[in-house]
Amino acid sequence: MFITLSNTNPDPLYKQVKDQIIHAIVTGDLKKDELLPSIRTMANELKISVITIKRxxxxxxxxxxxxxxxxxxxxxxxxxxxxxRNEKISEIRINLKEILDEAAKYYIEVEDIIKILKELKEER
Incomplete structure (x- = not known):
């Protein structure tokens, strides 16, 4: 099973499952027309509620x-x-706007955020 759930992750379990399946689809680990495990099978393997997988x-x-x-x-x-990709760019744009708004409250300049992004890129 390619899904790993974490109790320390703030996201609800159904979202963790959904996000990991999306990731597997986007990266090609799950191919088009590939059959997913049944709701009951996945729930049993992950030891969570059928309702969670159904969601x-x-x-x-x-x-x-x-x-x-x-x-x-x-x-x-x-x-x-x-x-x-375009949907993800829109989502990132929203997140960056929130970051800029928060940074402005503490007099953090855009250049500081760009510097942080460049440092994070180098760490990858």
């Missing part, structure tokens, strides 16, 4: 990452990586 799968389906076929299971849908 994660419902969100994945609503966001277009998987398709559920009654009686057959849930399958990975093809994704458009350009659209996904």
């Amino acid at each position: 994660a799968y419902a969100d994945l389906e609503n966001e277009g990452y998987i398709t559920t076929r009654p009686g057959l299971g849930s399958f990975v849908t093809p994704i458009n990586k350009d659209n996904l």
Whole structure:
């Protein structure tokens, strides 16, 4: 199983499951049309509630990452990586705006944040 849950992660369990499945899809670890484990199987393997997995799968389906076929299971849908990239850029833009707003409260300049980003890039 490629999913690891953490009690120290502030995200709810269903979101941890969803985010890790999305990551596996985006990185190609899960291929298009690949069958995901059943809700019950995944819940048993992760030792969490079926309701938690059901919520994660419902969100994945609503966001277009998987398709559920009654009686057959849930399958990975093809994704458009350009659209996904643009969505992530929008999300990062929102996060950066929040960071800039918070920094301004403490008189931290944009240049300081850029310096931090460059340092973090070098650490990667």
